[in-house]
Amino acid sequence: MKSLLKSTALFMALLMLFSTVALAAPDGAQTTVDEWAAEWENIKSDDSVIALTPGSDESQMNFAWLSALYDFKPQFKLSKNSAMNNSVAIPVASALTIVGKITNKVTATELRPGTEYYYSYTEKGLWSKPEAFKTGSGNNFKAILVADSQIGRSGDEKSDEVLFNDSFGWNATLEAAFDANPDIDFILSAGDQVETAGTNLQYNLFLAPSPLRNIPLATTMGNHDFYHPLYQYHFNNPNEFEDEVIQSPGGSGYWFTRGSALFIVLDSNIPAPVHQELLVKQAVEANPDAVWRIVLMHHSIYGASGEPTGANLWRFYAPVFDRFEIDLVLSGHDHRHCRSYPIKNNKIVADGEGVVYLCANSASGSKYSGVPETQPWYAANSSQLNAPAYTVLDFEKNMITINTYRADTMQTTDDEYVMHKQAPTGAVPVQSLLMRFFAAISTLIMVIKASL
Ligand SMILES: [Fe+2]
DSSP, X not given: OXXXXXXXXXXXHXXXXXXXXXXXXXXXXXXXXXXXXXXXXXXXXXXXXXXXXXXXXXXXXXXXXXXXXXXXXXXXXXXXXXXXXXXXXXXXXXXXXXXSEEEEEEXXXXXXXXXXXXXXXXXXXXXXXXXXXXXXXXXXXXXXXXXXXXXXXTSOTTOHHHHHHHHHHHHHHHHHHHHHOXXXXXXXXXXXXXSSTTOHHHHHHHTOSGGGGTSOEEEOOOXXXXXXXXXXXXXXXXXOOOOSSXXXXXXXXXXXXXXXXXXXXXXXXXXXXXXXHHHHHHHHHHOTTOSEEEEEOSSOSSOTTSSOOTTOTHHHXXXXXXXXXXXXXXXXXXXXXXXXXXXXXTEEOOTTSSBEEEEOOOXXXXXXXXXXXXXXXXXXXXXXXXXXXXXXXXXXXXXXXXXXXXXXXXXXXXXXXXXXXXXXXXXXXXXXXXXXXXXXXXXXXXXXXXXX
């Protein structure tokens, strides 16, 4: 009885707290504070929530979920109808984890473009409710960029109130984005999904929003995600980079394609430019016809905080991005919005002749950083609106239109940017022995600096 009273008191407090911050819903479809509170205990405890990840291209879709140790043979099936008639069983790759669970991964292949499929999987021997997803088709598609949902960051992460606050904000942003853009094909999350990498509770809350049952989510590892394998247990990333020398406990970078675009996802926690360059090279070589080369990484190397702090990351990454003619680098970490002018050789250049760096603000509102008094020299637009945000990237074969919105009012931040490109980028640059030597020296210096 005592615990029931305590629990009731907590939720009364939560409801009073959130009654003043209910988000504006364009069509009233958003989850309310009461609804989130009613499902709270289920959301927190659902370790088996499934995550969809983009497959290598439109013909594939990846899935991952955790199951109990005694759940010996998890299953997965795919169908073209919600009744799961004529379903096809797809092999599940299951593995023991260090968190007392089984991680299960599935890759659905040979999917038809622009087609709706339904999937269902088992947990504790029971089949889940069938959920739908749609495969991509052609060069026109839409993605959203979010960053630093960082569930648990807004205060004491052991507090239910903090976790409720952050997860409610994250869910509200996704729902608002999908209300306004029901044609979103996939989500790019620029890292720091959770506050503490080894906490499954925070992953449960991060993965709780219902759009994530139907839309693939391409994440990257932030400095709050990389140091524990829970990240790799929850996400089945395609074309993972295998580096025998250095790799984060959470996993590695990876790449995938959509339409005419190549997405290269880097683990920017690895202080080794050679490692990053090898992944970029591998991805570019595998996709010579890609018109767009997009990088997703957590740390922002031309962000709103001015000259990057600590390791001066731009010195190591920017030359690689210049050499491989990357068009756009999407990041987070700074908890501020910043879009750079096109940059090459650390100088502002004309549109289409350099790399554009876009750093997203927090998608959950769990933390906002201040902005420096003066705008960095490379910033075309930077702001701190102290509101959760998401960015829409509207792709066409030769054009990308980028718009950022605050998720509480759905207002644009007036930072529309349009990129044009007519043909595939250049061939893979040859890395000379001299460049390899300097890259090795750079790596050595970074490792020494980091150890001091
Ligand atoms: Fe971060």
